[in-house]
Amino acid sequence: MQQLTHPQTLKDRLAELIPGEQENVKNLRTEHGNKKICEVTLDQVYTGMRGIIGLVWEGSVLDSEEGIRFRGKTIPECQQILPKAPGGQEPLPEGLFWLLLTGEVPSEQQVRDLSAEWAARAELPSYIGELIDRCPSTLHPMAQFSLAVTALEGESTFSKAYEKGINKKEYWIYTFEDSMNLIAKVPGIAARIYRNLFRDGKVADIQKDKDYSFNLANMLGFAENKDFVELLRLYLTIHMDHEGGNVSAHATHLIGSALSSPMLSLAAGLNGLAGPLHGLANQEVLRWLVKMKETIGDNVSEKRISDYLWSTLKAGQVVPGYGHAVLRKTDPRYMAQREFALKYLPEDPMFKLVSQVYKIAPRVLAEHGKTKNPYPNVDAHSGVLLQYYGLTESNYYTVLFGVSRALGVLPQLIWDRALGMSLERPKSFSTEMYKKIVKKL
Ligand SMILES: CC(=O)SCCNC(=O)CCNC(=O)[C@H](O)C(C)(C)COP(=O)(O)OP(=O)(O)OC[C@H]1O[C@@H](n2cnc3c(N)ncnc32)[C@H](O)[C@@H]1OP(=O)(O)O
Numbered sequence: 001m002q003q004l005t006h007p008q009t010l011k012d013r014l015a016e017l018i019p020g021e022q023e024n025v026k027n028l029r030t031e032h033g034n035k036k037i038c039e040v041t042l043d044q045v046y047t048g049m050r051g052i053i054g055l056v057w058e059g060s061v062l063d064s065e066e067g068i069r070f071r072g073k074t075i076p077e078c079q080q081i082l083p084k085a086p087g088g089q090e091p092l093p094e095g096l097f098w099l100l101l102t103g104e105v106p107s108e109q110q111v112r113d114l115s116a117e118w119a120a121r122a123e124l125p126s127y128i129g130e131l132i133d134r135c136p137s138t139l140h141p142m143a144q145f146s147l148a149v150t151a152l153e154g155e156s157t158f159s160k161a162y163e164k165g166i167n168k169k170e171y172w173i174y175t176f177e178d179s180m181n182l183i184a185k186v187p188g189i190a191a192r193i194y195r196n197l198f199r200d201g202k203v204a205d206i207q208k209d210k211d212y213s214f215n216l217a218n219m220l221g222f223a224e225n226k227d228f229v230e231l232l233r234l235y236l237t238i239h240m241d242h243e244g245g246n247v248s249a250h251a252t253h254l255i256g257s258a259l260s261s262p263m264l265s266l267a268a269g270l271n272g273l274a275g276p277l278h279g280l281a282n283q284e285v286l287r288w289l290v291k292m293k294e295t296i297g298d299n300v301s302e303k304r305i306s307d308y309l310w311s312t313l314k315a316g317q318v319v320p321g322y323g324h325a326v327l328r329k330t331d332p333r334y335m336a337q338r339e340f341a342l343k344y345l346p347e348d349p350m351f352k353l354v355s356q357v358y359k360i361a362p363r364v365l366a367e368h369g370k371t372k373n374p375y376p377n378v379d380a381h382s383g384v385l386l387q388y389y390g391l392t393e394s395n396y397y398t399v400l401f402g403v404s405r406a407l408g409v410l411p412q413l414i415w416d417r418a419l420g421m422s423l424e425r426p427k428s429f430s431t432e433m434y435k436k437i438v439k440k441l
């Protein structure tokens with residue numbers, strides 16, 4: 001395996017940090033390993049394990065009121081302190097990836113080097129391109145994405161090394177290599193899917209001197225608009241990580257715990273992200289807004305929006321983009337996107353509609369009385385920004401979320417292997433057994 005020698009590289013910094021963190025976890029467990037940190041009710045068992053503590057996630061922690069903090073830093077703080085592209089105002093996702101992995105804010109040079117490293121690793125093996133090209137145009141972009149990431153298994157250094165036989169201590173090195181390759185290659189996969197389905201099938205070459213978001217925008221065919229590139233930098237940063245229990249993060253971690261490669265683990269996460277209660281909600285939101293406009297016309301009065309919300313609820317459907325498993329206030333990722341819209345597209349009619357729904361939906365959802373959180377989540381806003389710049393194909397939106405999520409879940413996978421995390425295998429019982437258990441309590 002090629003070892004990078006420059007002292008400032010991410011891999012070298014990580015190698016320096018790992019022994020200390022191994023020691024930290026070892027000491028914590030030796031001192032406190034048998035302390036009780038959580039009690040579980042029967043209801044929690046039947047409601048998606050909500051609130052049960054059972055995972056380790058180093059990169060971020062979610063507070064139900066305040067929202068996400070990445071290594072202790074809020075989104076506005078990250079927007080301030082993370083390096084930007086020359087002339088840019090939004091943080092580069094490269095910087096957040098570095099922060100998630102190391103807990104340290106990278107220098108401008110470290111971020112530029114990371115952009116260059118990902119660009120250098122970006123080329124796709126020809127069989128991946130052929131696989132995508134052979135997908136029927138009716139196959140959902142997320143299914144195509146997951147298929148291509150699964151097929152990248154052919155490139156996994158972890159799987160090859162494991163087959164030969166490697167020391168457990170080296171797992172993280174191969175996981176790191178695979179993760180870096182995956183992150184470098186997912187924009188090319190995402191772009192090929194988009195260009196095949198919605199454009200002329202041709203994908204621009206990677207520009208080796210440009211950042212990750214510019215290259216993705218360019219391969220999609222949108223880089224001429226520098227505001228779109230800025231949007232993508234913000235989008236990829238804020239969608240990256242949302243602690244460990246969300247479906248995509250948990251699925252990636254779970255599959256990785258069987259020592260399936262990062263490729264197979266990420267594909268599992270993407271399959272979870274493709275569900276309408278999770279990442280696919282961003283597609284559902286735009287469709288729902290478009291349908292609302294068709295139904296109620298241009299006169300988007302409060303009464304008409306409220307009636308439309310009620311018609312969704314009375315049809316036994318969820319209002320997409322609203323509610324959350326953990327959050328109990330407006331998602332700060334929604335607010336970051338709203339601020340972007342106020343700056344770049346304040347007069348866009350769809351943005352105005354989103355803003356009006358934001359005024360009305362919480363009240364309607366509260367009156368409906370079911371959801372524990374009547375406020376918007378990240379997915380309530382992202383589509384409206386993309387459509388403004390001409391990326392109107394809403395069934396593609398979750399693919400962009402998936403590119404971003406790769407940068408959030410893979411740092412943890414590297415730490416999982418560095419810390420020797422165990423196979424995940426919680427206990428289950430049948431309802432009959434639970435009846436017996438509660439009778440004895
Ligand atoms: C990136 C992300 O994944 S963010 C989330 C994206 N998903 C969405 O926006 C889809 C719409 N929202 C939802 O379906 C839910 O709020 C979820 C899936 C996000 C969270 O689910 P839960 O933690 O189970 O929410 P909660 O405990 O508040 O649910 C209680 C009830 O309210 C309902 N509810 C929750 N949110 C909504 C909503 N937006 N519209 C209508 N009903 C809702 C639930 O379906 C549930 O009904 P039930 O008792 O008939 O099963």
Ligand SMILES: O=C([O-])CC(=O)C(=O)O
Pocket residue numbers: 241242245246247248325326377378
């Ligand atoms: O935290 C969750 O359950 C869902 C979510 O917002 C995310 O994964 O970004």
